[in-house]
Amino acid sequence: MSILVQDSNKTACRAAEAGLQQKNCAALVRPAGTGKGCIVWELLDAHPEMRVLWVVSCAARLELRRALTKRLGRTLGGRVRLMSCEQLAVQNALGWVALAEFRPGLLVLDGWREMSAKDWTDCVQPLFRLCPGAKLLALGEPDAPGDSCRAAEEMLADAIVEPLALGGAMAEGLLPMPASYTALLWPLEDGMARLRAEVKNLHLPGCPDPNAEKYQALSLAVEKLPPVEQLLAQWLPDAAGRYLVLCEDDAAAAQTAEQAEKLFGAGTHIYKDAEGFAADEAATLRLLVCANGPAVQSPLAGISGVVLVRRSAGPAAYRQMLARALAACGSVPVAELSAAFEALTCVQQLRKECSAAGAEAFPLEEPLSACRRAYRQLRRALDSDWERYYAAAKQMTAEGKTLDVPRSYRFGGVAVGRWLENQRLVRAGKKKGRLTAEQAARLDKIGMNWKKRLELAWENGCASARRYRGSHSDLLVPVHYKDKDGFALGEWIVYNRQRYLSGNLPSDRVERLEALGMVWDTGSILWEKSYAAAVQYYLENHTLEIPVKYVTPDGMALGVWLGSQRAAYKEGVLTDAQIEKLEALEVDWTNRNDRKWQTAYEAAVKYHAAHGNLDVPTEYTDEDGILLGKWVSRQRYAWQNPERSSARVTPERKALLDELGMNWEKTDSWQHRYELAVEYKKEHGSLAVPAQYRTEDGIWLGSWLSRQKQMLREGKKLSTERRAALKELFKGEKGRRLSAPVPPACSxxxxxxxxxxxxxxxxxxxxxxxxxxxxxxxxxxxxxxxxxxxxxxxxxxxxxxxxxxxxxxxxxxxIGMQWDAREAKWAGAFRRAEEYCAAHGDLLVPVNYKTEDGFCLGDWVRRMRENYACAEKKLTAERIAKLEALGMVWTVPQEG
Incomplete structure (x- = not known):
């Protein structure tokens, strides 16, 4: 049974499912409290086999999701893991490997517009690297104030499905509408000061000011207003009720809590935590004062009304605050305290949005209607003046003049120089006034320089970096790269990295570059990509013993990389974090030769335990395929001939072998073989040894006897004792050589x-x-x-x-002579490929795969792909056709 009730959420769920199926990525952008978490659980119910890693932006959102899970009767910890970015940031190397081993089929990024660039770099991108096969579902709010991570915005911009605005959510019943709404101004002084500064910025000294009269009219309207305390008292639905006072930020919350008794009356109980607020049963006014955040939308019972305290005029923060307050408190009366006159228009725009969506707008009380009318008249006059100055500036640029003019500069009788300087100061926050984003964009379009020359050059570089990021998805810019305008972006990136590493890059520039996804240490990101590949190899093979020539399916020389890490470790240039990550994969820091020696030595220990000695036959191979006999002989030879052997027997190694009773003296192999020949003759009655005969310890006895006969005939290299022993051995033996029948008169x-x-x-x-x-x-x-x-x-x-x-x-x-050896070898390899295809259904052979007879089929298939890619002549059309008939894939498919 579906847990979704509203048709809008059901439609969004289907759209998200389609996006995940088609693009492996979907983003749900809907207001707070509209059921995005329920949509996720609906998707999970439809895919009970899928493992999910659910990452939330902060601890407060983590508690919200836990509460939702409990309310829906679901469980976490099995196939669904819930974590915050803070928890991911403190994961150790073993923790990250465990997340990769979990192998989630779906990553949920909950509150992605609240995640910083640092969250994205330190938490999200490592997950993408370690979980390459996972699909991505992002949850966000349409009205997210501030700058979200640019990398996230760019990645998810085209993945948004069924977006929903606040007015639409109210109209569809996903969020309740306010029972009533009252908009007030507080503190009035701040708003009036900004307007006064704006009037002054547009006024020329010594000239009449047409805006002064309109500003005075607004001041008179404000003076006639009752105090905000009185207006709030008139609005309160219940003088002894509970109220949520939701502030735009921490500063506004601190100011409101400090002045709460003045605003709401003496004896008011003020709380900053919901637990104490809920427990207070006193018959007095009780306020829960908190800053805007995900925790706000947790349900609150018995709320009489909501007060929104705003410091800015932006609609994004307002809509988010209202959505969270309604999600927590339901349909209750809402009062708004705004510090800016411009903010009074937000509620009217929201009511129009509700009406356009087909719902009756909520009731609005306007005790400040006279002030709002006076403000509109002043605003129109100020905007008209701004347009007059802007028109003069635009005409300047049309005539080829620059906007970098002195303060005293006039154009057509208009004091453009003074006006342009004021615009720069207002935008930089060095002077009170008003400059909207739209106005700033219009000035940009006509060539406004907001900064000094050096600052402007940096801004140009930042703009070029933003364009590169949009095209390449990163800022790993080649050092000699220049953009289409000829700007040396590669050098600019290097310069800023150097300034950052030396501590000389201002913090605001650091933040702006990090928002673009700047990587200060390029080696680290490349290292992390290689490490992620090592994690996948470890999870698949349960070891990090990677062959030196091993290359991942996407072309990464992982074997070489791991060897370089061991060398770097030996030189002491790996960081502690890198060492910890590699040791989480059980890396062996010793070099390959040392590891091979240790493996063979462990086999020697087993042999000694089973036989009581280390007299290993030369051709002996243990059950793991280790050529132990040859290894023991090589250790003996290396100890006796250190200058001629590539093997090394250190004193430490010799001591280990001595404990096993190693015989370092070379045995008399001639005497041993002679004794074997005597035994053979005694057992078989003759020395007619078959050519393929080998003794138990691997000695080709027939070959040795043949050489002894030759040496006996030639009378060379034999001592008197050995010559006598051989004559005795061969006594009674007929001269016999295994040969083909000799035809008559054979030459x-x-x-x-x-x-x-x-x-x-x-x-x-x-x-x-x-x-x-x-x-x-x-x-x-x-x-x-x-x-x-x-x-x-x-x-x-x-x-x-x-x-x-x-x-x-x-x-x-x-007897089966193959006259073309190359063709015969290829045919033999192809036969093994046919056998592999028959057994596995494809030719996707692992690169290190060997057949039962030891043939490296995986490497052969890889070489065939390389020959095909290079149009190698020896890979003929006939051979290509035969391989394609087996289903050969010439380009290895990528996972995920």
Whole structure:
């Protein structure tokens, strides 16, 4: 059953669902208290398998969402995790890895327009990197005062679905309308002072001031007003009730609390916390005075009315405050205390919006109607004067003149110089007055320079950076980059980074650049991107033992990067935070050779525990595939020949091996083999050892016997004792050599060819093919790899050669000779690709994948893609067609 009641929210929910499906991103922009949280839970109910990470802007909004969860009977902590930006900011490295391991399918950014640029950089962007497959749902309010993070605005501007304004929310019943509304001015002195300054700024000394009379009329209307205390007393629906006094900011809240008794009467109980306010049952006026914030919209029971205290005239803050107050208190009388005359128009615009949406506007009481009429007359006169000055300035620029003129400058009898200076001072906050955003924009359009020359140059750079950010989504500007106007933006960015790092960049410029997404340390953002890839590898493989040549699907050389981090750690240049993050992934800081040695040593420990010694046969391989026999031999050789060995046996390593009983002296291998031959003869009755025979410890006994016979015949390299031992061993043995049958009248050359052929036949029987490595030597010492290579070359270049007569070719074909080795190797790799495709349904082979026979299929598929991308000739059209028939994807698809 749906938890959504209003049709508007149901429509918004469907639109958000469609946005997530089509673009992986959707933003709901609706006033506070209209049910955005319920829309999220409706989406979650529709996708019970989806994991969700719900990030809110602040602690107050966190409590709101927890309360909503409890009210709806939902639970957190299983598939839905709720966190604030403050909690994310203090996460340690293990905490961030745990969030990545959670693998959310949806990220909810709740209150994204309240998130600062720092929140976006420190919290949100790391989530995007660590959760690359997650969709994004953003919740925001349409009337968010102040500057939100530009990066967030730019990212979500095109993702907003079914936006809803405050008037529309009231008309549709998502928010209650005020029972009544009264607009008052407080303190009057501030508003009058600003108007007086504006009149003065437009008046020329020594000339009649046409605005003075209108200002005086407004002053008389204000003087006739009853005190604001009296007006408030007349408005109060219940003199002993509870009231929410909602202030625009902390300064306004402090001022209001300080003067609350003067405004509302002596004996008024004033609270700053809702708990004490709710517990007060006294029969007197009780006020909850608080600043505007998400916590305000928590429901309050028994409220008699709301007082809005405003310091600015902007409609955004007003609408947000009213929406939150109505969400908390319901349809109650509302009084507004504004410090600016311009603010009196906001409520009228809201009533028109409600009427346009098809609802009857709420009742409005106007005790200041006379003041408002006088203000409108003065405002029209002031605006008319402003337009007169602006027209003169615009005409100046049309005639090619600059607006950088002295204060005394006049144009057509108009004191434009003085007026322009006043506009600059008002905008800079150095002089009281009024300059709207629209007026400032019009002056910008005609070339107004608001700053001095150096300040103007900085503003031009900032504008160029803003344009670059809009096009590239970051400020990682190449150092030599120039924009379309020729401005050297890359150098400007570097200059500002240097000033920031040296502490010489003003704080206001720091804030403006950070709002654009400025990265002060470019290396850090690149490091974070690589680290995020390392996290994904760790989560998939449960280790950070990354092959040096490993490259991520999007082209990042992750293996090389990790090696550089180990080197940086050794040199002491990694930060503590970077070390903590990598150690959260269980990184091993030792170098690759040390880690390989340690792994082999642990295998040696296991062997010693099982056999009681370290006399490991040379060809011994343990169950994990470690060539332990060769490793032990290499340690012995390295210790005996340190100057000739690439391996290193440090004293520490030697001590570890000594504990296992390592025998560092080279054993008499000749005596050992002789004893094996004696045993073989005793067991089999002869020394007719098959060519492929190997002893248990991996010794090719037949090859050794063949060499001993040769040495005995030649009388070389044998001591008297060994010669006598061999004569005794071979006594009674007939001269025997495994060879092909010799035809009658066979020449010596032919006999040699047939002997070589016999070696090739044995290899084919053993390996299943004649793809013999070029360096291969058989057990009799014959260089079979070279012979096979020579046969291929002879048939290709010298087809009449004795090596490849038709009879020879027939014999070789009978045992599976592949005359084109490259083609045969490709065919073998393709056969394995076919087997992989049959088993997995695709050719998306992991780059480090090996087949059961040890073939690196993943690397082969990668090389085929590289050949395709480079239009390599050896990847023929026929081969391309065969691969595509298996479903080859030439561009690796990105995840998420």
């Amino acid at each position: 010596v050359r032919e006999q040699n060819w047939l002997d070589n052929y016999q070696s090739a036949r044995l290899y084919a029987e053993k390996k299943g093919s004649l793809l013999v490595p070029a360096g291969y030597v058989d057990e009799n010492g014959f260089r079979l790899g070279v012979w096979i290579s020579n046969l291929r070359a002879a048939r290709k270049a010298r087809p009449g050669s004795f090596q490849v007569t038709p009879e020879h070719i027939a014999l070789l074909d009978a």
